[in-house]
Amino acid sequence: MKTSATDLELAIQMDEAARVAHELRLKRDRRERNGRILKHIFLIVVSCVMLYPLFWLLASSLKPENEIFGSLTLWPSEFHFENYTKGWYALPISFTVFYVNSAIVTILSVIGNLISCSFAAYAFARLNFTGRSFFFALMMMTLMIPYHVVLIPQYVQFLNLGWVDTYLPLVVPRFLASDGFFIFLMVQFFRQLPRELDEAAMIDGCSPFKIYWAIILPLSLPAMGTAAIFSLIWVWEDFLAPLIYLNDIKSYTVPLALRLFLDQEGQSAYGQMFAMSVLSLVPVVIFFGLFQKLIVRGIATSGMK
Amino acid sequence: MRRFFARNAPAYVFLLPWLIGFFLLALGPILASLYLSFTRYDMVSAPRWIGWGNYEYMFTRDRRFWKALEVTFSYVALAVPARLIMALGVAMLLDKGLRTIGVYRAIFYLPSLLGASIAIAILWRQLFAADGVVNQVLAMVGIQGASWITDPDTSLYTLVVLAMWQFGSPMLIFLAGLRGIPRDLYEAAEIDGTPRWRQFTRITLPLLAPVIFFNLVLQTIESFKTFSSAFIISNGTGAPADSLLFYTVYLFNEAFKFFRMGYASALAWFLLVIIAAFTAIAFFTSKYWVHYENERD
Helix, strand or coil, X not given: XXXXXXXXXXXXXXXXXXXXXXXXXXXXXXXXXXXXXXXXXXXXXXXHHHHHHHHHHHHHCCCCHHHCCCCCCCCCCCCCCHHHHHHXXXXXXXXXXXXXXXXXXXXXXXXXXXXXXXXXXXXXXXCCCCCHHHHHHHHHHHCCCCHHHHHHHHHHHHHHCCCCCCCHHHHHHHHCCXXXXXXXXXXXXXXXXXXXXXXXXXXXXXXXXXXXXXXXXXXXHHHHHHHHHHHXXXXXXXXXXXXHHCCCHHHCCHHHHHHHHHHCCCCCCHHHHHHHHHHHHHHHXXXXXXXXXXXXXXXXXXXXX | CHHHHHHHHHHHHHHHHHHHHHHHXXXXXXXXXXXXXXXXXXXXXXXXXXXXXXXXXXXXXXXXXXXXXXXXXXXXXXXXXXXXXXXXXXXXXXXCCCCCCHHHHHHHHHHHHHCCCHHHHHHHHHHCCCCCHHHHHHHHCCCCCCCCCCCCCCHHHHHHHHHHHCCHHHHHHHHHHHHCCCHHHHHHHHHCCCCHHHHXXXXXXXHHXXXXXXXXXXXXXXXHCCCHHHHHHCCCCCCCCCCCCCHHHHHHHHHHCCXXXXXXXXXXXXXXXXXXXXXXXXXXXXHHHCCCCCCCC
8 A cells, every 4th residue: 555646635635625624614703703792792782771761760769859860870979768768658648559559450450361361262272163263353353453442432331330440440351351462372372282182181071171270271381471471561550541440549550650740740759759660660570580481482472562 | 953052152151251351342342432433422411423523523624633643653654663673683683693692682672561661651751851861961972952852843752762662572573583594594695605785685584574574563553552651751631732642642632531532432433444454454465575484486
């Protein structure tokens, strides 16, 4: 076996080619890394701009009154925590009452949404019945209807029932699956569950209700969780319905109470107003922090708001 | 007959809450508001039939109605594209080559969750006040900022910026859509030396068209319904000089401040027609500009 000159040349050429390829790869990697770093810098700048208003709100809630406007710094020269304690009692009724009211409305609404929407979604996704596609199309159409269109007749209806100034107009519709978004979200999820489960359970003599309760619900906890978090946040922030149905300040929810601060604007209570604004956002931020994954997946799969 | 009943009964039991809700909270009220829109109704005396009177007044004599339409359409025309471009741009940045996108995703989504709240509307009023943060930043680069909220020429832009700030949910939907585009298409384009911009127009945009379409329809409908922030920032009236007279704010005031329930119902029905028309146009034209991946053309 002898090594010819051409073989040697070939080997050298191949080595050279490998070297060039390696260099190219290095160059590409370097370019990609630089690109990544640039991207990170850009994204961090955007993040700061996005978050600045929120930090400004937080900072202003702690600043002395004369520092709120006229300075961009977020760090207060002295911390005025009393904005929070004073703000809590700044309105004729303390915020304890508003928070309890909001909590009652929110909890009842979330329960109502979960029960009624999962019922409807189970029927649409898992049961065969006459008129299914017709009703499903109707349900999808209601998603489009602006709340303002049904508002006036609903108001007249609830007024005649004597429900104005109670929480019933806010809560009862949720027990009647008024928010089709959640039905849609759950239908999407229920459909993915294997059909064989229902069939096997049916053969074992399970009733549809048993299947819903013992099979579908336990397997659908992520979807139920997503729906619960979204409805919690939306009901908590809801403004229009409480604005219309609640007239007595004792029954106000937190957003209505915050609006009262605006009427007192100019009485130099900005710090207190911001403090109460911050507090009203805290539950939302906490729930977002805890259930971020569920929220993100929920939007990506259903395309909600 | 009995078999028909036995087959359908369980499903309708499950459907019952929604069915009641549909008739009492959706269909009934929609028909009722159609009827009311042909009446004069102040909630004290019974509705009085006036035929097309409300609509005639609306289209021919009501200046504020036209103003409300102008404000709302301007808002939709500015806010929807602004929000979608932000969302798509950021989603594309997050999509490629970064491993730790979770934190950014959370930061960019947070404003969308908070944006509809009264607290943020209150905050926005102060950010764009004459001595607010925005003007201080502008002053640093030597620009004398306007009194954004109280100047009728600029007030609408504060709400457009608020809408842009909440680009989180379309961003998440775009991200999911971008994930669905096969990587090898970009690799092939890279090998062919296709410039980035052409990769964007020839690969990303066409394959993302269904998602863009979806976001566009959804965001347009959402933007027509904007209420809380406009209501708070305009002191509940549409001020200054009706420059923030969003359609929903006008409707609310006609109904619950002046108790012109008949006229407000006519306004409500026209809003429904606008939204239905937009949805229909989007769907019927979609076949010309949206290509779904499983289609062969």
